[in-house]
Structures are given as C-alpha cells and as structure tokens.
Amino acid sequence: MNPSVPVSFAAAVCKTAGVRFLQPVLRLSLLLLLVCGILVPQPVYGGFGGVSNAAAERVKASELASVAERIEALISQSVTADAVWAVSVRSEAGEELVRLNSNTPMRMASNSKLFVTAGLLHGLGPTFRFRTTIYGDGELVGDVWEGDIHIAGAGDPSIDKYHYDDDAMHVFDALIRQLQERGITHISGDIFGNEGLFDDVRYPRGWEWDDLSYYYAPEISALSFNRNCIDLTVRAVGPVGSEPQITWFPFNTDYVNLVNEQLITPRSVRFNESYARVLGTNTIMLRSTLPQGYLEKESLTITDPALFFIDSFSKQADFSGLSWIGELIPDQRQRNWSGFEKLASHESEPLAVLLRRVNAESDNFYTEMLTKSLAAYSLEAQGTTEAGLELIFGELSALGLDTNQLRLRDASGMASANLGTASVITALLHAMQSSPHHTEWENTFARAGYSGTLENRFIASPVMGNMYAKTGFITGVRTLSGYLDVPSGTRLYFSILTNNFTSRVATVDSVHERILNLLWQEF
Template structure:
C-alpha cells in the first residue's frame, strides 16, 4: 500500500507502508559498483547509503554500519527528535511571574522571567524590536497598577541545566563568544549576544549596551582613530574588551558568558521605561514554588523554526531545539544526559541500529558526535512516514536554491531543485543526507558521510552520487 505526499519544492514523493527498514535491508544494491567507484576516487573514510522508500531496497551501501563524525548532519537527529517529542505546532513559552503579592501598587518580591529554551525570544531576525516581548510583559504589570518592584528581576534558565557550551566544541567558537555558536541557555534572548554600540565622543571612545544593566563588565581599551575596532571576550571570562580604533559609530554583538542575565536585564529596562521603579538588581536563580504566573509569551511554532536549523544550518537554533527535546524526555535538557536519551529514541522508535549513533550536542559542532549512514537513513525514513513529514521535508535545503546551505551545490545538474538535504562541514568532515526523487518515480533516502582531508573532492563526489540517484530509473 502506498500514499502520495506533496513537497512544496515541486516534487511528489511516495510513502510506502512497508515493514522493511534500512536496518534490515541487504548490504548492497544495483548502484553499488558506480557508487563505490565515485567514493574510491577521493580517498578518506566514507560511510554512505541509499535506500528506496518504494521498494525497501538498498541501492548502495558503503561502510554504512561504521560510525563517522557527521558535522551538521547531526541537526537531522535534533530536528526529528524535537518534531516527535514536541510536535510541529509546539510553541516555546517564556513566563513572567512574581514572588510576592501586589499591595498598593508594590510587588512585594521579585519579578521572574522563566524560559523554556525559546531560541527566537527577542531574536532580531524575527522581531523588528527585540525588546517587544519584554515590553509587553512590562505593560502587563503596569496594567495591574504596579508602580514599584520591591525586589529585582530574576532570570530562570534552569530547564537546560548548567552546561552552556557543547562538549569538545572547536576553538573558533571562543567559548560561546562567537556569533555562529553562542552559549546555550534555558532563557535565551537576542541570540545570547550583548550588543555594544561604540562611538567617538570628545576625544574618547564611549559605549552603550543593549540590553542595559546586565552587570557584564565592558572594558574600553580602544582609542579614537581611523583604524578598526573589535569587541571580544576570552573563552573562560565574562569581561568584554573593546580594542582597536574607533572613527565612527559601530555596533558589535558578543556572546556572553552567562546568557541568563540578558532577558531579566531587558525586562528590568522595559519596566523602568514604563515608569515602574525597580529597587533590586538583575540576578539569576530558580523560580520559587509559590511564585504567581502573570503572563506568558509564546514563540513561533517549532515547524516555523526548523528551516533556520536545517536549511540555514544555524547552530544556535539546533542546540536549543535539541535541549528542548531532551527536556521533554527527561525533565531537564542537559548535555550530560541528552545524548543517551536521543540514541534510545532512535533505536526504539526509528529502528536505528544499536550503537551506531551518539549526539554529544545538537548542532554537530562537537567532535564527539557519531553516526553511521544507516542510522541517519533510518531516522529520515521514520520522519518520512510521520504526519509531520512535510514539515521536516520543507525544513531542508534544496539543491541549487539560493535560500539555503545548498545554494552553490548541484547548480546546473539534474538534481537541482529536486534533491533536498542537510549539509555538513567542519574540518576534515563533509556530509550530505536527505531525499531525492528518481527518474523511475521512486523516493530515495540517502546519507553520504566523508571523514578525511580531501573535503573538496568529497563535495564533488557527493554531487556525483546525488545525480546518480536522481537519474536512476530502476532495474
């Protein structure tokens, strides 16, 4: 029995209700020799597999059971786990609470902002004014007649535990100071960056911060001049240094050491802007059991976020989605326990081979991540058969499409506009896993994992393999 599923990229896919799975499929297939010749030409260590959805047949398998470092193909696991655990319509809540009563316009305690890991909270790409969500919270308090907060504003990021960077992340992440891989928090705000505006004024360099009042040290070592300024933070420190020369106003975003300070600082700033006096400082802690919920902000849906994770290969979104799935499964989303929970899900639910996958983080930055091609194919076959299949398909990059990470791949080839997949690249790793409709009316699920120094050659080989599949007309 078969059903047809439409994908917005224009292709029509066949979903077979077969009992067969990639884990139980034969080792080789009709394209084995051609695929082997393509991969042999690059050297390095390959793990590759292509599997027919329509027939349950392996088209080729090259070291498909051997775990490799997946780079950003790891995001496939994060997305599918989250879709299954949370659902495509899930919206992350961010709560505002108070720890004491409101009496005569005074909050007799702290205001708390508690997160659930929403990576889009205050995110500049989605909010023209990143302060808007906290301004709404401040307005809610003002509408209740609040004039004074006797305490301070506390941020609760405890849903994700204390580990803020993934294990064995590369040095260029700078301990979460970099834009491409900021630290991870149960209470994110504006990509967990402190934005610093610098400008020359009266012969010296002055700064302002957004949000204000975080207590994060900013030290100006720059001078007025015609050169270039930099804003940096040492990987294991919290002080942000402004260095170089400043000729005109500029703005810099730096990933902070303790991201849970940002949202409460922003809320405190918004409360003050609404004319509410806040007597206490910004702090980080756990919400008391007797706190009263006053307002909830809800994010865009998980399904709407996933293109950021898969199509654009955004590490920040991937880490938060991964930890949110872990929190749903375990009660708290920690790196220490999430990897085992993810592997358990895929072995039990998606019938991935036992011992062939481990997620050390959600994005694929960690050198400790491992998966076989067979485990990735099993996960994608599982996703293809779920009610949220289209959501997952549409989150992937399309070959040759300028909107995603495959904008320069497969251009001018038969696979352009048809093959859609997740790319992956870190040093000595080049990966590509996804789906492709074939000339014979089939849908093939594939995973091409390369570990070795010839990543340029591997990229060319992956393009050849993709076109081999799209041109396949069957036996």
C-alpha cells in the same frame, strides 16, 4: 509479444554498457534483433521489465554497480581523493542501492541534527510551545508592585529576532505591556531571572575552547535572550591606522566590555577577523584589521545568560516607562510557582516552526536548548544534555534504527567525538517517511538553491529545487544528507560524509554536487 518489453530491457542493457544514446538506425536494428529473439531469451511472466527475475537482478546489479563505480571515480579523480568518504543511497522501498563505506563510523558534523530533530518531534510533538512567565512575589499598591518579580525561564530558544520580523525586543515588549496593562508602572523590589529548568552546565561535552567566543558556541541556559550573544557592527570609517567605529546590540549595553584594538588598513589589504572573549568574563578583545570602507557584522557570546536576560529586560522596561529599583539576581533554583501571582507570559511558536532553525539554518544554540528541554519536560527534572540525548536515542530505537551505529556527545554536531554511519542516516531518512510527523520534519530541511544553508548552492544544477537536505561542517568534515526527487518520479534518500580533507570546503562541495547530479541523471 509486447514489443515494449524487450525494448525496455534493451535500454537497460545499453545503459549498463555505457551507451547513453543510440542513433535511430542502430536503435531499429536492435529492436529487430530483440523481436526475433536473437539477442535475448523470450521473456517469462514477472521480473524487471518483463524478463526473468534472474536476468532482471543481473541487470539491476550491473546498473547499480556502474553508478557506484562512477561515484568512486568522481571522488578518486578529484583533489579530495585523500579524504575519507562514505556514501549511502536508498530507494523509496528502503533498499540501499549504493554503498561506499556506508557502514564506516564517520564524523557527521551537523548531520547529527537529523537524529535530534526526529527525536524531538516524537518526544515533544510538533505543536509543543514554550511559555515564559513572570511571577510576582508581593502585591500591587496603586501603580507600584510592592515586591519582587521572577522571570521563569521555560527553555525557549526563540526569544530573539528570527520569529518576530527581525525585532529581537518583541517578547520583552509583550511582557512589559502585560505588566503595564495590570496597572504596574514601578517595581519596588528585585528582578530575578530563574534558569532552574536546566542544570548549570553551560556547554555540552566536546566543544573546543577557541569556538566559545562565537555565536555558534554560546552558553546554554533555560532563560536566554538573543541566543546569548551581542550583535557587533564594525565600520571602517576614518584614516588608515585609526580604530574603526563599533556599535552593538542591545543598547550598546555595558553588560559587556569591548576592548577595541582593531585597525583600519588600506583598501588593498584583506579583512582579517580576530575576536576573543576572555573565558568566564564578558570582556571581549577586538583585534581585527579592516580595509577602509569595510562593514563587518558578527555575533559574539556572553557569559551568565540569565543575568544578561534580566539586564536587557530591565533596560527595555526603563525605555518603555516601567521603572524599578532593587537588584538583578540570576537564580538557578528549581522553584514551585504555585504560591506566586502570575503577572505576564509569552508563548513561543510551535516546535515544528522552531525546528526550521535547527535543520534549515543549522543553529547550534536552538539544538542544544531543545535537547535539554526534552529532558526537562519529559522527566520533570532539570534538563541535561545527556538525559535529552538518551531520550532521543529511545525515540530512534522506536523508529527501528540501529543506534549502535550512532554516538552523540552533543546534540548540534560540534563535538568531534560524535560518530555515525552513512547507512544509519539514510535509514533514518527512510524511516521518517512512515512517521506521523514526516511532513513537519521535511519542512525543516533546506531546499537546494532556495533556502537555508543550501540557498546559494546547486544554482543552475538540475538538482536545484528537487533536493531537501541537511548540511554539516566542522574543521575537516563536510556532510550532506537528505532527499532527492529524481525525474523518474521516485525519491532517493542519500548521505554523503567527507572526513579528514585538507582542501577548500568549496572543492568538497563541488564533488558533492557532481555526485548528486549523477544520481539525478541515473535514477
């Protein structure tokens, strides 16, 4: 008899009994009992660890029950015990190893982005690129374009700083340079900003009005710049009781009206943030209090994104020596550009790169823009959130998911009416391993302790560097789902959904970390 067979089974028995380490004498005694056939029956061919299939299943079930019980104990012994928890853990074979309320519909927050990005990769493909184009309606006379120009929005969310070495004007400069290379130094007509690729609904269903001043809840338009935000910098320099200094990108633009009612406080007083855009306008009330010496940076939303785009473009054109007269006109019409002259264009990074903003950085703007784009390009009609989500559900069904366990009102996870189960999330994670796009998808995830929204989490944990996951947060909801590569060389697919908690987010995060550390140790 091969002695390694009963030893491995003995280790499983001891582990199930909660014996983590055996002294050498005890280990030898146990081995002698096993070899003599006193402790367990002689093994038969097949089954776990060389024992009978029935015995193996009992051991396996006992081990898994122990892990599930210990997870429940971690939760029940924490101050978050009164929250609603759901946990699902699957093996590489797709078996659900741990189930704690895993079929209970839960709010997922940004974990909904997992479903959206999977659908986008299959619907558009990882190499899909956006092309923003300037069309001319007129002719070039000398160095003057006699007529109008139209900037046709393509749904590109990335006309910002994130893909161009922190240079938010990169795309504008590239377009202006192409116009100048054609010999154009002056435009005698109007500048139109066409956003007809999408419908004119600025927000998805379910977003809360008091979020709409902040960068994570901007208006959505097919022609968008800088995520439809200004970037505010506040410096608390000056005496106590005075107003702090403010500057903003782009250009300290007069597109917005910033009402600075902020005050500098003594250094002992904590910073208190207060920003509010008057809805439907570009008037932003600044009412924060800042301790002396404090530096604050915040991105705040604007209204009418297409007008913001062409206003910023025209200012950059003036700065670059390309002058113009006429008006700035946002245009919601769907246009056929076949009768226009193509003057300049810009192509985005491929979709697989853009999706890193969605999953690793949890960017709501990118998510909603890409969802409408999926509908626009797939259906050759104005893109809507509802049509995009319907197409995503179709892709998820093709992956074999039970979409009855899923309800989405928006794409990004801000809508509190969104529901999904921990089980369907781990089913998605497992299904995507068989997808031709699984590598591109996995590359969009944050890595524990290294990147994205997990850069500063799981530091000094054994999980650090071995977990790739998507975080989620809205008020009362904290979620974490992804992959965990464990010491045995296998991969686990996990989802932890926490709803209705009243404690600090950091407290919930600590329980999530302890659950992941337990999975690392036990598998």
